[in-house]
Amino acid sequence: MTEKNCFHCGDSCQNEIVNFDDKLFCCHGCKTVYEIFYENDLGSYYDLQSTPGATPKDIVGKYEFLEQPNIIEKLTEFNDGSIQIVTLYIPHIHCSSCIWILENLSKLNPNINASQVNFGKKQVRVTYKTSNCSLKDVVLLLSSIGYEPYISLEDYKTGKTTINRSLVYKVAIAGFAFGNVMFLSFPEYFEVGEFWLEQYKHLFRWLMFFFSLPVVFYAGWDYFISAYKGLRSKILNIDVPIALGIAVLFIRSSVEIILNIGSGFFDSLTGLVFFLLLGKFFQQKTYQFLSFERDYKSYFPIAVTKIDAEGKESPIQVYDIQKGDRLLIRNEELIPVDGILMYGNASIDYSFVTGESETVIKNSGDKLFAGGKQTTGVIEVEVLHTVEQSYLTQLWSNDVFNQTEAKSFTTLTNVISKRFTIGVLSIAIISTAYWLLVDASKALNVFTSVLIIACPCAIALAAPFTLGNVLSIFGKLKFYLKNATVIEQLASIDTLIFDKTGTITSSLKNKVVYEGETLSNSEEILLKNTLRGSNHPLSRSLYNLLDTHNIVTLNHFEEHLGYGIEARYLNNSIKVGSSKFVGKMETSTVLDTSVFISANNQYKGKFVFHSSYRKGLSKLFNKLKKHFDLVILSGDNEGERDNLKRLLPSKTKLIFNQKPNDKLEYIKYHQSEGAKVLMMGDGLNDAGALAQSDVGIALSENVNVFSPACDAILEASKFNKLYDYIKASKAAIKIIKWSFLLSLLYNSIGLYYAVTGQLAPVIAAILMPLSSISVVVFTTISTNWYCRKLK
Structure with missing residues (x-):
């Protein structure tokens, strides 16, 4: 009989078959989800990937607790009475269809303003109007389409990370099985002929078989799932050769045990999975150590003005803000913490948080939320909670303000990994075919060794570890980047444009x-x-x-x-x-x-x-002129032209009387001519130009210049180090390329020994994570060695 699978979730329709629209469904729940999607013009969900859905569960009465105000307050990160924002963990997120449907929730409920998926963390951030939609409604909607969130009130604190212990359990089980299988294999290794060993060798072999079952079907099962999803989406990911190697080892070993023709390769199999998982565990721990994804949280430069008990105003870093502090928020400044309005006329723009630009009028005593921007003069706020750095960085990275940026090296990594996988599979098949003709006993070892030793994990690690470590180093040196992609963009710059007032001049010394x-x-x-x-x-x-x-x-x-x-x-x-x-x-x-x-x-x-020009200005520009086109683009008149001509290199373009829109158009024109533009300004008048440029850097004195328009913030004291930062970015790209070559060299040597039958699969499994370690060590040492010059 031909197995009939559900069109929505892919499960077997053995127990129940529901026919609808010439399609088969395993239950009425899957059929209902299908109807919902097509009624709301979301049928493309099934075009991106076949059977991507999950069967919706019966959740009647499960989420009644979401109607309680104190629980809503704890779960939501923003709640001003008319709009709420919540980030929910969705375990079922696994493919492009999931991302697509979850980012189109507004079509299923018009009261949902926006939804944004973080695929890596399996989270969706939902912004919705509270007038006709509640947190409970959002959760029920997600559950009805097969994306039930996991809600744990203990874990809901902004910035708190949860530890997934499943990998630890899998490493433990694989290690336990590997140790026992190796122990049971000793008689086979030494070919001992004692009677009692000869009598019980069949028992030993079957024990090895049973020890391997949890290793293959639990500890190593993620490799099969990843490979299957990749193949179903017509993508050759790096887990395909690994899953194939595990499957071949297990099937071959099981056949030998069942037919009593040998002891199989259960030692190699369990060792392979154990060392693969050990390598993955090491990789995750190293990621946490480098904290490359958002290291600048701890050094974030946004500063506001604090008013002490005597009325004296002084700048303060946001992570030093304490509950009860009085803060001064000026026009166009961001409110970094939740607080109570104490003084002034507040007109708050929450578009930074919600994406909606409508301003909200607040009166004395009203609560103000972090992320709002004051738009009518100055206000004073009393702090309710200390700042969560991860919340501010989440605001800065909000997709509402992100430009479409080329991610060339990420793409390069993916392309290399894909081609490398195709090459590895080809080499494995050809070499196996050769050994089947020459010496069939070596064919299986050759096949599995090639698949294992040539896994392109090291290639995939080169770019994120290099860029991530540089991101971390830049942050410690007071150059704060929005994300690692900015480093790639910075390395390709050929034109530098500077505002004058507050950028190349110091407002503190005028x-x-x-x-x-x-x-x-x-x-x-x-x-x-x-x-x-x-x-x-x-x-x-x-x-x-x-x-x-x-x-x-x-x-x-x-x-x-x-x-x-x-x-x-x-x-x-x-x-x-x-x-x-x-x-x-x-x-x-x-x-x-x-x-x-x-x-x-x-x-x-x-x-x-x-004007008082910044220290080191002339020296910096003389370094830059050898490699870049330099432009001063100022809104002031030409009063400083003569002074600038004396200070700056002769080829520096000096353009004055430029309005904010003029600066933007100037940058746009040069980009159309092929220029890669870096714009440095004060973050206020230059917001449009910063957003238009390939890299926009806001220079920070002791004021709040936090802006979604900029890609980076540079502390003013480090202005004269700009050339060194750009050089370090270019060096990072060279390190990535050297890492590629190192990984390719390693794999070429390993492939030689694997193809010639000189490498056992278990040795290959040990060497494979070592290749990842070598790349991590190389990139970390190289970036730290080069960036030491920046200090």
Whole structure:
């Protein structure tokens, strides 16, 4: 009889057959899921992979506890009363169809705004409106389509990692079986002829057979599952040759035992699985040691202003924030922690968290959530909880703000692994065929040894370990990257564009002179409070220079990027910015960097800035000019042109009077001509240009410049190290290529001994994880050795 399998989940339809739409289903649950998908135009779910689903379970009454507010508060990472965000662990996520359907939940429930899958962690992050949808509704929806989440209240803490102990159990079982099988095989090894051993050798062989069963069908079963899923998706992954080797060893050994023609290769089989799992365990522990995925959590540079009991303002790193601290949040700054609004007019943009750009008005005493951005002046917040670094990095990596970036080396690794697997299978088949003709007794050993020794695990490890270790080192040296892909992008840069104010100049050392009418006391108070709410470098410089005045809540505050700020308090209004913005037609022939002021539509005067350039600027640009095209792209006038010509190399392009959109268009044009552009700016006016560039770096003084637009944040004190960081990125790519060559050389030598029949499978199983170890050691030592020059 032809076995009939369910169209949805792939299970056998022996117990029940449900016919619908010319398809067979194992139960009404699978049929219902199929109907749901097609009714909502989600039929492509079955095109990506055949039988990808799971049978939905009966969960009536199981999730009633999700209606309790205290549990909802614990499970959700964001909850402002109208929108909630929750991250759920989905054990069934296993293929591209799963990702596709889970990221299209909004089609099944229009109250779900967005859903984002983390395939590696088997998690889905769901954003939904609470007016017509609840956490319970989301969980029930997922369960109804076969993706029931696993919810453990003890484990739900942002940033907490759970340890999967199944690999430890499998290593233990495989090791136990391997030891016993080796012990039982000793009489066979030494060909001992004593009567009692000869009498019980059949028992010993059957004991070896039974010891091998849990090794193959439990400890090593993941290799078969991975290989099957890969083949079903027409992908040759690295587990295909491993699974084939295990299967051949087990079948051949079992046949020998059953037919009583030999003792089989159970020692090699159990040893193979044990050493494979031991290598995987070592790999996971090494990953944890390097913590290459998000190492910069511990060094994250986002800083805010803390107000002490005496009213003094000072910068503080977010991981030093404690419950009860009073924080000052300026215009366009991100709120790094949950807190209570104590002072000021709050208009919060939560698009950073939810993807929705609608601002929310909050009053004194209201709760504010981490990730919100203040958009109307300055507010003061009292901290409710300390910051979770993993939460901030999750915000920074939110797909809402991610650019489509080329992942060339990741692709290269996959291509090499695929071709390598095809090559290994070809060599295994050809060499086995040869030995079947020459010496059939060696054929099986040759086949399995080739499959094991040539596993391309080491090739697959080269890029992530190299880039991950460099990511970690950069973080410790105060250069913070969004992800490892930025290193690849940085290595391909050929054009460097710099903003001027706050980037190549230091706002902390500017000399400022005021020219104009003396401001009244009320005008000085209004000016000080207006500047207090802005993060622009010139605003920060002026704010620090002005005398202390009463802190007041402005009636109106608005910042026009690239032009200036306007504010109002009681009956007085003020404008601070360019001459055109304040209504002053500048007639002076002296070009300089100036900030103009008008009060109640009457021009008052200007602050003239004499820029102080960063230490090491000239030396840095002289290094860069040999390898890159250099551009200064400034929104200021040409007052500093002569100074810059003296400081910078002769080929540096100097372009002034550029609005934020002009900078973006300039970068876009050069990219269309084939340029790979790095843009460095202050993270505020330059947000568009940073987002458009191939690598956008925000330079950080002691202010909050955390922005989804940038790919990296560089602490200002490390500005003169930029060339060294770029060189280190290029070196990382060279290390990856050398790792490929090292792995290929290792595999070539191993293949020679395997093909010539000089390598036993168990020795190959020991050597294979050693190849992974060699790559890890090589990349770690190489990157650390090279990056030591950066310190």
